Amino acid sequence: MRRHRGARTRVVLACAGVLALALASPAMAASAAPTTPTGLLNGGTACATDAGSPAYVAEGLRGLSIAAVPGDTDPADDNRLSLNYRLWPVSDPALTSTLSRPAVVGAEAGVDVPTDDLADGQTYAWQAQTVVEDDASDWSAPCYVTIDDTHPPTPxxxxxxxxxxxxxxxxxxxxxxxxxxxxxxxxxxxxxxxxxxxxxxxxxxxxxxxxxxxxxxxxxxxxxxxxxxxxxxxxxxxxxxxxxxxxxxxxxxxxxxxxASTAPTITPATASPEFGEKDVLTLTPDPALEEASPVVGYSVTTVGGRHDGTTTVEAAADGTARLPFTFDGVSGERVEVSSKSADGWVSDTAVWYAWADTTPTVRSADYPENGAGGGAGVPGTFTFEPKVKGVVSYTYSFDWGGTEQTVDAEADGTAAIAWTPPDSGSYAVNVYATTADGIQLATCTYFFDVN
Missing domain, CATH: 2.60.40.10 (Immunoglobulins)
Incomplete structure (x- = not known):
């Protein structure tokens, strides 16, 4: 399947061709003698006036479109203006077809030569003539066109x-x-x-x-x-x-x-970067790629962090680059890197992951996780502990859809709350921590049963 990029825009009126020259009866004298048409085209190709170098067009299977601009400049002649065309095979000029159609001053007016009048591989000559009522211009110089509907072989x-x-x-x-x-x-x-x-x-x-x-x-x-x-x-x-x-x-x-893969290598300065900590990623080109053409830069995309997006990093003379990086993806963060060489080669993508568990730890001696304790109306204490640095508060709710409440963390990042179950049965507490930078961390769900 082939898709069209677009077509040449031109003014073409509906074809009103007939196979015999039609000249209208005079209604009034023309204001000026018509002149020879200009702008001759065949199949969208410029007219070729050299019989030894015809234009080649692939139009025979659906007809040949020929067109010209009438040689008349008086807008008053529009209702009396027409174009005549005549076409014949160069090998047999006696087989002449003549077509006529109305025209508009200054506008290209074309006709379609019927497919029955055309043969693949045959060269044709054609001319155009301006007609204003019973007054006609000289015929234009012949245009030469060869019909070619034969497709070339697979290269x-x-x-x-x-x-x-x-x-x-x-x-x-x-x-x-x-x-x-x-x-x-x-x-x-x-x-x-x-x-x-x-x-x-x-x-x-x-x-x-x-x-x-x-x-x-x-x-x-x-x-x-x-x-x-x-x-x-x-x-x-x-x-x-x-x-x-x-x-x-x-x-x-x-x-x-x-x-083969030409992906770069991504190396963090710290083997396992901590959440919220600044680090530096070193980007190193594939050695064979660098040898073929020097790497001049990298495209870097981060996914899962607070400031996701794509940026470009210029490479040093040795093809490497250093990228400052802060790991702040609460459920992990992915870094995707591709290199670009001086010759335009873009490598496949290298992927590096940073991950840390940012959910808080929940403890309760009164109501142990996945166990049973206390009872209806018996208060219990729940302690929240951070797994990352910089936690300043915890937001929690009991059971899904319960009202959220927030408690400030102590200096060591922990917090404790008291809660009294209204009834016996199964419960859960959902809790997430928030850092001093305003980052809401991942949620922990703590299940327990009330006796």
Whole structure:
């Protein structure tokens, strides 16, 4: 499947062609003699006036669109203005078809030549004429166009540094060579890392406008150096040949290879950073990647912390970088890092995890965890103890949906509360701590039974 990038915008009125020249009866004299049409186009391609170098268009299967701008500048002539077209095969000029349609001053007005009048591989000549009532201009110089509805074969694709179907060390752009596979009219190639290749806009020069997806052929071949999408594992490039009429290969070539991991290494200054503590992460490039092309920077994404986001870090001359890091993810924190080399290569992602249990410890001699104690109306004491530094308070509630209450922590970070169960049965206390920085830590659920 191929997706369209867009089409050339132009004013084209509905075709009103007939197969015989139609000239209207005069109603009034024309204000000025009409002149020869300009802006001649066939299939969105500029008119070729050299019979030895016709324009090639792939229009025969659905008709050939030809168009011109009438040679008239008087808006008053709009209701009397038309364009005549005549077309014939160069090999047999006697087989002439003539079409006519209304026109508007200054606007391109086209007609569609019926498919029955066209043959694949045949060269045609056509002309346009401006008509204002019974007054007609000279015919334009002939335009020459060859119908080409034959698709080129699937191209041949090879790589000098990433053998097909093999695993190779990443880091160096892939050098591809595209071949026309014996076709003599291939003028370029289209390529991409996704199977849906784009369709160039009508009348555009994709080799100039979109060099990331198109390359001109030189003698039927072309070479490109491409950086594959970031990641590790299999990669496939899709390549289609394009002939001079713009026909793509019926089937694109597929070239697959595998890329080994080029992920950097992430090393914390402290083997197991404590929650809330500042640390430094050292980012080190993959050695083979660094040798292929120096790493110039890193993309760093943090997930699970208080200040999640993505940032870029510039690499030092040796390819390494040092990243200040504060572990503040209450349920753990993940750091994802990929490197970028001077040649544009983006590595696959290295992942480093920091984890600490930030739930408070709950103790009660009166109502032991997962045990039974006390009784209805019998008060009990519950003590909360921190597992991380800087705790200033605890927020708790008994059973789910109960009213939350907050108690300040002592200097050592602990707090104690008294609670009296109204009835016997199973209960739970939910409690979380808050630090001096305002961080709400993970919740602990403490289960117990009341006798």
């Amino acid at each position: 041949v694709v090879s790589s000098s540094n990433y053998p097909e179907g093999q695993l190779d060390q990443g880091g160096e752009p892939v050098r591809f060579t595209f071949g026309a596979n014996g076709a003599s009219d291939v003028v370029g190639f289209e390529f991409g890392w996704q199977q849906d290749l784009p369709v160039p806009a009508s009348g555009s020069d994709p080799y100039h406008d979109d060099p990331a997806n198109f390359v001109r052929a030189d003698g039927g071949t072309a070479t490109v150096a491409l950086v594959p999408p970031a990641g590790v594992g299999s990669r496939t490039l899709y390549v289609s040949a394009l002939d001079r009429a713009g026909n793509p290969s019926m089937k694109a070539a597929e070239y697959s290879f595998m890329v």
